[in-house]
Amino acid sequence: MTIADLPVPLYDALVRVGHVPHLLVAMDFDGTMSPLVSRAEDARPLPAAAAAFAALSGLEGTTTALVSGRALASLRAVATPPEEALLVGSHGAEIWLGPDSTPLKLNDSQQESLARALHCVDAVVATHPGTVAERKPAGVVLHYRQASAEAASDAVEHVRNALERENGLFITEGKMVLEVSAIRSNKGESIALLREVTGADAIVFAGDDVTDEHAFAALTTGDLGIKVGPGATAASFRIPCAQALPAVLELLLSIRTSSGAPRTP
Template structure:
């Protein structure tokens, strides 16, 4: 039986691909989690590593985040040639495929209102409004029991409405009225570029939708602990930066 491919072997194979897509989650992968999402700047060396890769021929580098695209651009400081994809893969540079219809607008407003009701009873929680979703954030809530209760109420209430698409992550529940996934976004980039290999790095349960859509020749890398569909794992954000630097060195 052939032994599983090591991470070093996978990186060397990806580096040798004629055309390569490198997609990274942002929070928890390139930037540490903080209570104030607007202050989650990239870890030391992360931006430089991405820029090095993005400047290489036939290499597409993307930040693929649950944040809305404008917030991702502002907090990461990244821009062309790095591709910024927001709202779990549904928001690209050109915006969305089509505006929300009246039913979607009404549903989104109901979701937002019900989440705001939960927030009113949960000090520290807040609701983020995106173009196609509303998001409950409970990370800043000081009481762990209150955090769990708010997240459970969101899952039992607005997240259970007909016509919504739910992404539950670490201390966050995103409820969208348009379906999106990081896996579909990676597939779109692969199709557009003709990449022989895609490499995707992520840390959260929301990134599993990306890992499960990778092809056999692609490379999935999980950051930190927890069950995963990714074939490889690194310990933390500094290890991600080191990995990206190594990939840039190998591909240069």
Template sequence: MAELQPDGTAGEQKYAAIAAAAAETLVGLDFDGTLSPIVEDPASARIHPDAAEVLIALASRVKALAIVTGRPAGQVVELGGLDAIADALGELGKELYVFGQYGNERWSGADRVVVGPPPPEGLAAFEAALPAVLSAHGAQDAYIEEKGLAVGVHTRRFPDPDGLAARLLPPLTELAGEHGLVIEPGKQVIEVRAPGMHKGHAISTLVEEVSPGAILFGGDDLGDVEAFEAVRAWGKATGSPTVLVYSHAGPDRGPLAGLADVEVAGPDGVLELLRELTDEARQG
């Protein structure tokens, strides 16, 4: 099985409780770094080639399946081939939920329409001022990802992407603050968006709508911290089983290492774990 963190026995016990309660379990997953490998160009990201088969098999054994991502909901539906997965889930009598832009947008297999608010005030002015700030710090060639409700500044194409991201963080934080926006740092990306919405809110919405008896959530980066915290708080408040899965690829210990119950090696490891869960739920 996957490596268990931080205490192998505790993580194994939590996973066993989820497997036993699979029929009442909500499975929530991040997209980039969890279901899709991290790539240099975010526009070229695609869901893992085995993901559709694994997710459809899993959906037949759990209560609900959701993808909670920082990407726009419509974009992740396209990159993930989620319409086809939603069709297959519909045949099983299940629904696929997608929460995009940290919960600001949502889409479901039932209505196939992205619902979300208008762009935040200040975003257009931030974007207008952004090139000058990037140029002043030698990052004029950074890839700018426009998300409609947010803007991502990617440094993956540079020789020292982590170092450049660290240098850009203070000036971009200052610029965002001037326009009433907040910063969400990630792996070689700095995202600027409206305050007040994060993945923890998406978890709370799912709990209200799905009424699960257990939750498994998997993520890979800072944007998933609030989701991890929301799942853990819900588990403590209700006494229900929870498992937090850290999709980790690379030598650095990321921000989720100290929060996770189970650690796996990137999207390959995530899908391996979900296969195991499906098999053990079937046998149970």
């Protein structure tokens, strides 16, 4: 998809928001900056999306951020974000706002809760072929994209039955993943924090997963939410897939670097 292919309502909304004095461009990563892949470690941003995002990061009056469910270390490894970009990992449990950011530390109670979650998910993975456990600083993720439908359903049921009534543990479901965290956090809280620390006049946020709905709900008048792909959403606009995102970022870059961005007939 090129800029000229963007739907007229979305194009016009991007032009409007692109002219604010200070714009925050916040993007989910998996399924948004990068197409979804079978193995999380194989994900990479689409080159055109990465290039436009990096160029936006270097502009005066423009702040960029990646807001992801991945742990920060994993996000840095696969996304190779520009130095200027702010980073939110683990659905908001980990936040990097620059060199002075404080690393995440769990208290004793949270560490005990996390240990229970790790033990449970590891046990489930050991008996359900195709499932994988991913450890994070504040949680553990059950991946079941490569499992059979029966194994996936049974694995999710086992984890839920064992942990969803546990005090100090919070369960979030996404696309072919179930995450158990010792910290309650979501992307909506992260968007609110990013708005506060950057002083942005408007926010553009794009995401594809159900976990991104918290972020869409946190947007306010003047902001712009873009759902990537199918599914019910609170976002005002939609693009069909990650491959359409570069056109969105390239239009914003054109607007922020020129006096205007006339639509191609």
